[in-house]
Amino acid sequence: MNLKNFFLVLWKEKSIITGVIILVTVVTLFLGLFKAPSFQTYLNVEVKRVNRPSTEDYQYDEYYAIQAANLVTDTVQSWLKGKSFGGESLAKADFDAKQYEQWDSFLKSRKLSFQNLELEITTNDRKTTSQLAKIVKTTIESRVANLNLNSEGQPAFKADIEVGPVEQKMVNFTFLFLASLCGGLLLGIFLALIFFYWEK
Numbered sequence: 001m002n003l004k005n006f007f008l009v010l011w012k013e014k015s016i017i018t019g020v021i022i023l024v025t026v027v028t029l030f031l032g033l034f035k036a037p038s039f040q041t042y043l044n045v046e047v048k049r050v051n052r053p054s055t056e057d058y059q060y061d062e063y064y065a066i067q068a069a070n071l072v073t074d075t076v077q078s079w080l081k082g083k084s085f086g087g088e089s090l091a092k093a094d095f096d097a098k099q100y101e102q103w104d105s106f107l108k109s110r111k112l113s114f115q116n117l118e119l120e121i122t123t124n125d126r127k128t129t130s131q132l133a134k135i136v137k138t139t140i141e142s143r144v145a146n147l148n149l150n151s152e153g154q155p156a157f158k159a160d161i162e163v164g165p166v167e168q169k170m171v172n173f174t175f176l177f178l179a180s181l182c183g184g185l186l187l188g189i190f191l192a193l194i195f196f197y198w199e200k
Contacts, residue, residue: 009196016195017188024184025177032171039129042164043119043137047073047144051154070114072147072157076140077117080109085139092135093128106132122169129166137161 010017049065079085086103108120121136123129144159 010189010192013192013196016192017185020188020191021181021184024187025180028176028180028183029173032173032176035171036124038122038124038169039126039166040120040122040169041129041133041166043121043133044162044164045073045076045117045119045140046160047076047115047117048158048160049156050158051150051152051156066114069157072144073111073115073117075147076144076159077109077111079140079143080107080119080136089132089135089139093132095128107136126166126168133163133166137163 047069049069052065081104083103086107090103090106106121106123108122110118110120112118119136121129121133123132140161141159144157145155148156150156
């Protein structure tokens with residue numbers, strides 16, 4: 001089939017394509033309209049080297065501090081991905097035990113630099129999102145402080161965490177509309193070609 005015949009087939013089966021586009025668009029927008037609300041907040045985590053002992057190699061102190069902070073930041077990120085951390089946090093927030101396996105859907109992390117992480121927490125309830133953010137904040141701060149102690153029993157690292165406001169995650173209906181149009185068009189073309197060859 002050449003390009004001309006292809007467009008002739010589409011024109012002939014335009015009623016199918018139009019119907020599919022309308023159906024897909026209406027169903028998609030309807031589902032988006034009644035989608036359960038979700039609330040999210042962001043936490044900015046900065047890992048710092050503290051209580052550093054003075055060394056003779058003072059010119060390398062900052063380099064060592066950066067390398068150490070980078071390693072601890074990676075450690076924090078590995079905690080966040082672990083089911084034990086998620087289970088502990090969700091249990092404190094009174095989540096059902098069955099939801100512990102869904103930890104990845106509640107929290108996502110992204111490393112911004114050698115000592116900075118951005119955490120995104122999303123749940124279906126504003127109060128729960130705020131509560132979970134506070135629990136994650138205190139848990140990280142406690143774990144980092146006790147991760148490595150110096151000879152005087154002082155923490156070698158500190159996690160400074162800033163918690164942003166909890167905001168409702170709104171459905172982007174413009175994007176949803178355009179995506180449903182494209183999806184409906186492709187599906188309509190596919191069904192139109194099948195119907196055309198079926199008739200033959």
